[in-house]
Amino acid sequence: MQKVIHWSYLGERAIEIASLSDEPNFYVGLSDFLKRKLILEIEDIYITDHSITVQFKFALSLPVDDLIVLVEGYDHQDDVISNQPVISIPICYDSEFMMDAQHLQKQLNLDFDSLIELHLAGSYRVAMFGFMPGFPYLSGLNDLLSVPRLATPRKRVPKGAVAISNNMCGIYPNTSPGGWNIIGRSPFKLFDECDDPPVRLKLGQAVQFCRISKSEYDAYLGD
Amino acid sequence: MPISVIKIIKTTSLVTIQSKQRTGFRKFGVPSSGFQDEHGAYLGNWLVGNDREAPSIEVFGNMLVFEALSECVIAIGGACSRLLINDQQGLLNQAHKLVLNDVVVVENVTAGSIFYLSIAGIFFGESVMGSVATDLTNGWGGFQGRILKKGDLILGTPTLRVTNRNFTIASTHSQFTKNITIHIIAGPEAHLFSKQVLDEFYGESFALSADSNRVGYRLSGTKIKSLAGDISSKTVLRGTIQVPPSGDPIILMADGPTTGGYPRIGVVADADIGLLAQVRIGGRVRFRLCTPDQARRNSFNQRIRLNLFEE
Numbered sequence: 351m352q353k354v355i356h357w358s359y360l361g362e363r364a365i366e367i368a369s370l371s372d373e374p375n376f377y378v379g380l381s382d383f384l385k386r387k388l389i390l391e392i393e394d395i396y397i398t399d400h401s402i403t404v405q406f407k408f409a410l411s412l413p414v415d416d417l418i419v420l421v422e423g424y425d426h427q428d429d430v431i432s433n434q435p436v437i438s439i440p441i442c443y444d445s446e447f448m449m450d451a452q453h454l455q456k457q458l459n460l461d462f463d464s465l466i467e468l469h470l471a472g473s474y475r476v477a478m479f480g481f482m483p484g485f486p487y488l489s490g491l492n493d494l495l496s497v498p499r500l501a502t503p504r505k506r507v508p509k510g511a512v513a514i515s516n517n518m519c520g521i522y523p524n525t526s527p528g529g530w531n532i533i534g535r536s537p538f539k540l541f542d543e544c545d546d547p548p549v550r551l552k553l554g555q556a557v558q559f560c561r562i563s564k565s566e567y568d569a570y571l572g573d
Numbered sequence: 574m575p576i577s578v579i580k581i582i583k584t585t586s587l588v589t590i591q592s593k594q595r596t597g598f599r600k601f602g603v604p605s606s607g608f609q610d611e612h613g614a615y616l617g618n619w620l621v622g623n624d625r626e627a628p629s630i631e632v633f634g635n636m637l638v639f640e641a642l643s644e645c646v647i648a649i650g651g652a653c654s655r656l657l658i659n660d661q662q663g664l665l666n667q668a669h670k671l672v673l674n675d676v677v678v679v680e681n682v683t684a685g686s687i688f689y690l691s692i693a694g695i696f697f698g699e700s701v702m703g704s705v706a707t708d709l710t711n712g713w714g715g716f717q718g719r720i721l722k723k724g725d726l727i728l729g730t731p732t733l734r735v736t737n738r739n740f741t742i743a744s745t746h747s748q749f750t751k752n753i754t755i756h757i758i759a760g761p762e763a764h765l766f767s768k769q770v771l772d773e774f775y776g777e778s779f780a781l782s783a784d785s786n787r788v789g790y791r792l793s794g795t796k797i798k799s800l801a802g803d804i805s806s807k808t809v810l811r812g813t814i815q816v817p818p819s820g821d822p823i824i825l826m827a828d829g830p831t832t833g834g835y836p837r838i839g840v841v842a843d844a845d846i847g848l849l850a851q852v853r854i855g856g857r858v859r860f861r862l863c864t865p866d867q868a869r870r871n872s873f874n875q876r877i878r879l880n881l882f883e884e
Contacts, residue, residue: 358761361810361840362868366761396600396808398832403808410873412865479602480806480832483711487806516805524711541601543701543713549601 355418360403363393365414367421368401374477374489376426377402378554383424384417397553398478399487399518436556439521439538441470441512442567447535449511450500454531457497466561468492469533474519474557484523484541484549488557491519503529510535537562537570575697575728577642581721582676586634587786588722590715591689591827593626595704599831605811606706606714609633609787609827609850610687612879613651617691619882620648620668622736628698628705630690630721633787637679637690641671645731646693652685652749652851667739668693685749685851693736696729709787710828740882751856752778755845756863756871757814760837761807765799766816773797774838778857779822785854787828792858796820799836809833812841812849814860826850842868844875 357367370376380402381395388404396403406412443466445451454465474488481487491514499515504527507513511522513530520530523540541548551557562570581588591614594607608614608631615625623629629650630637648668649656656663657678663669671677681688698705698715707715716725766774779792802818809815813825815835824841825833827850841849842863852858863871 359758359840359865360761360808360837361758361812362842362865362872364808364810366808368761394597394600396831398807399805401807405810408872408876410869412869478806478832479600480808481602481830483598483602483604485602543603543711547601548598548603548702553600 355421357414357418363407363409363412364403364405365412365417366401366403370402370421371426372400373426374475375554379426380421380424381553384420387420398480434552434555436558437551438558438560439536440562440566440570441534441536441559442562442564443534444564444567446564447511447532449532451533454497454533458495460494465495465533468495469514469519470559470561472519472559474559476551476553476555476557477518478553479549481520482522482524482526483543485520486540486551488519489517491517493517497531499529500531503527507532508535510537512536535567537567575730577726578645578692578696578729578731579639579727580642581637581639581723581725581727583636583638583723584632584634584721585636586632587720588630588632588637589707589709589720590628590698590705591631591707592628592698592705595702595706595708595714598702602831603702604708604710604828604830606708606827607704608689610651610847612847613687613851614689614691615650615879615882616740617648617650617689620650620666620736620738620740621646621691621693622668622732622734622738623691623693625879625882627691628696628715629692630727632679632688632690633686635681639677641673641675641677642726643731644670644672644733646670646733646735647677648691649679649688650691651688653679653681653688654683655680664739666741668735670733670735683749684751684853686853687851692727692729692731693734694730694732696727696731708828749851751853752859753848753852753856754859754861755849756842756868757839757860758842758863758865758868760814760839762799762804762836763838765801765836766797766838767800770797770799775860775862778859781852781854781856781858782821783854787826789826789829790824790849790852792822792824797822797838799838801836803834804836806832806834807837809837810840812843812846813837814839814841824849842871844868844871
């Protein structure tokens with residue numbers, strides 16, 4: 351069945367194509383496919399929740415129709431992405447780190463243990479990076495944990511804060527202002543500007559959380 | 574061997590080392606940074622014989638005073654109205670050779686908000702992810718990832734040949750005016766604004782707010798209200814105009830983030846980014862809708878003009 355492709359310009363050099371599939375890894379696969387086809391034409395490709403943006407280098411005319419034909423011809427198979435190893439990310443749910451525990455319990459009508467259990471049990475995928483360098487948006491959050499952003503964002507969210515908002519979970523690679531609900535803390539290093547690539551997670555990669563104690567957290571950071 | 578080339582004596586401006594953009598890392602959430610007004614930076618670099626994208630010192634504001642700690646050749650690009658070398662007026666459209674302890678005052682009191690100091694030869698900035706452009710938000714690149722302050726020493730290996738290049742000031746500096754019109758291409762969420770609101774957006778002018786910086790230019794004026802408050806986080810690029818619930822549009826600039834959750838009403842045409850970057854606080858910005866084809870044609874013609882500054 352041929353799908354209608356919704357696209358829009360994002361400025362004169364970029365085309366954003368949205369809502370092609372509900373499967374997050376579709377976009378990762380499509381991005382790899384287009385990169386191979388257009389390696390000399392594109393500046394880069396960006397993935398966000400249910401959309402992909404293809405940014406071209408300087409060009410007098412953009413081959414929009416040809417790009418759409420390419421996208422239509424893409425046959426998604428999850429093989430490449432599924433072959434990536436599942437990565438395990440340690441999280442400490444110490445009360446000191448669960449900065450929004452109280453209002454989350456109230457708002458979601460869950461007790462403390464169920465909150466942690468539901469959060470731990472999710473099977474997550476790296477859906478996109480954004481907001482700040484290396485910040486992963488992890489899809490796969492349990493619907494029971496779906497909660498809006500804080501009405502008033504925090505001026506300072508600590509590095510490693512694990513936070514949830516709507517249907518996503520994220521981890522702050524560095525100290526920053528932020529408006530997500532903080533549920534734990536991770537010592538996992540997400541971003542280093544001196545590494546190539548600077549991120550340790552890959553787009554589309556499966557992520558599993560594992561629970562660690564406060565002393566394990568301290569030991570992890572001490573290494 | 575790098576030597577100390579200049580020392581910052583005084584500034585009231587936001588002074589950073591900038592260069593070509595940090596490309597290829599936006600997909601990991603890393604801003605591109607780089608020159609806000611590439612045209613201005615290219616001219617300065619061209620005058621001293623550097624590559625057009627070579628690192629230069631961006632002065633976002635009105636004033637910079639520095640001292641030469643070695644012989645060097647300098648030039649100014651962008652919005653500058655006055656160059657004093659040891660109290661002697663210097664021509665703005667050419668390179669100047671400095672000797673030890675020369676004191677240089679660069680000022681802009683007329684129009685435009687950014688000028689560039691180029692130094693002939695190589696000067697040293699910290700390269701991070703392929704670019705020495707300073708990213709102030711994340712604290713990397715350039716000079717320890719921070720603003721240059723009084724007393725800072727700029728290291729480099731200056732070359733001392735003075736070029737015979739010069740350009741007509743009228744063709745470059747007079748473009749900076751208090752009120753500008755910039756071309757924009759309709760954004761992916763333009764449909765989230767009513768016809769009446771879009772008419773106002775394109776009909777009125779907006780003032781540049783004092784809290785504008787390298788991350789974003791904030792505008793105030795008629796409140797632009799969208800039919801939806803937030804969207805899920807989507808890709809944003811330099812020049813993307815987002816409309817938060819306050820109704821005051823924000824145009825993302827060099828250090829802007831890579832994703833945003835506000836409706837994207839439009840994107841500034843590439844050819845007009847430099848002009849926009851040069852608007853002063855309080856200056857007025859008017860938007861004119863154009864097609865992507867028109868925008869690309871303007872960019873093409875601008876690149877042809879810039880390519881004249883190649884040898």
